Amino acid sequence: MTSASETPVALRGEIRSLTGLRIVAALWVVCFHFSFTPGDAYTEVWKPIRPLVHTGALGVDLFYVLSGFVITMTYVDKLGKRPSGRGWVAFWWARICRVWPVYALLTTLFGGWILYKQTRVTDGFLVWQTKQPDVDFWAWIEQLAMVQLWHRPFFDGSSWDAPAWSISAEWLAYVCFPLLVLLLFRVRRAPAVVLGAVAVLCMVPFAYVCYTTGNPYHPWSWVLRIMLGFLAGACTYLAVRRMRITPRVERVAALVAVLAVAEILVGLWWGWWRGQGQEEYGGVVVLVFPVLVGSLAISRRGLSKVLSTGPMVHGGRISYSLYLVHVPVFEIFWTYMIWEPRIAPGSALGTFLVPHVLLLALVLAHLVYRYVEEPSRLWLRGRGPGRWSRREPKAAQVLAVGTREDPPADRPAAAPVDGHPAVEAALAPARHEASRRATPVHQPGRSA
Secondary structure, eight states: OOOTTTSOGGGSSOOHHHHHHHHHHHHHHHHHHHTTOSSOTTHHHHGGGHHHHHTTTHHHHHHHHHHHHHHHHHHHHHHSSSOOHHHHHHHHHHHHHHHHHHHHHHHHHHHHHHHHHHTTOSSOOOSSSSSOOOOSHHHHHHHHTTOTTTTOSSOTTTOSSTTHHHHHHHHHHHHHHHHHHHHHHHTTTSOHHHHHHHHHHHTHHHHHHHHHHSOOOOTTHHHHHHHHHHHHHHHHHHHHHTSOOOHHHHHHHHHHHHHHHHHHHHHHHHHHHHHTTSSOGGGGGGGGHHHHHHHHHHOOSTHHHHHTSHHHHHHHHTHHHHHHHHHHHHHHHHHHHHHOGGGOTTOHHHHHHHHHHHHHHHHHHHHHIIIIIHHHHHHHHTSGGGGGOOOOOHHHHHHHHOOSSOOOTTSOOOOOSTTOHHHHHHHHHHHHHHHHHHSOOOOTTSOO
């Protein structure tokens, strides 16, 4: 069992700053894809931030680091002690409940659009990808199983909904995670500086390829990106949880977060200058992603405070739906720009509608999250392997999420687990408060 001093209170439950960071990563990807809209009516608008938009694909790598951090935080102590077939299946089911319903819905709906488009075009150009994906029944089954990328060296043309390649890659990471967590659990007590250094080193191969070639898309590069990005996030969490969080540490972490963002921006503009807007030398900034995620997890001020605001957190919660819905919305609109002269690139109506399509994607993401993603996740979690979840002992709950409310005065506090001193320490305040409430207190003017 993890001692109370080993895991900072800030890392229990949802870390709002990291949830807010998700919408930043999602919008980075969305703006990258939106920049391919036919026509140049808004070229001057994009121009000042072109180095940022041009490298929007790196938002996927930021997502991988975030996923590794959050998944490890949630499951390292649950699954890492010893192999457990039941625990593994429960973990996989939890991830399916989280990612599959929206993915399956949008993949199927967009597949229907592709079949319709197939009846209208003669050049075979069905989706806005360099390589056209297979569109048949078995391809649909492969898409639904989220394994369409596993046997392909390149992600282009692997998925109907273009960004879904990264979902297939992440599903592979989830499948492998129960084995990885056995190792993570056994190195969790390594010094924080060592774990942090390993987290940064995990990003070196991808950064090195970007620095030397400006082209990180080589055969099976997607495997390198997901495995090392996910591992970097996992090691970042292990490093952070080994740190003693004090006000001074929080202040330093807040400063580091700002410096990390500044370093990312400098690196992106440097990469744009070096590649003259053609190559992706700016990918070297992935080295800073673990530093950014770790510092935001520690601090509660500055940038963390901004990302923890209500709108940013809600944006983070709808980010997955936004990630999957935006390309279908964009591609359908782009197709009609070609089919309908009234909204052709450069036309008055088409130019007026372009920014509204971006807003439409955001609105649809909210609706999909509200009426599909979250309800289906909750419904599925109570079925199948989700029913295997057992209620944790009270003491374990205190260590995991803190005491939400004091126990009733007429009920004794939960017994410690195996007499662990950390559990005793965590339960001591609750026991004291229960005892205080049970003892009558004389107040002036009132009977005892």
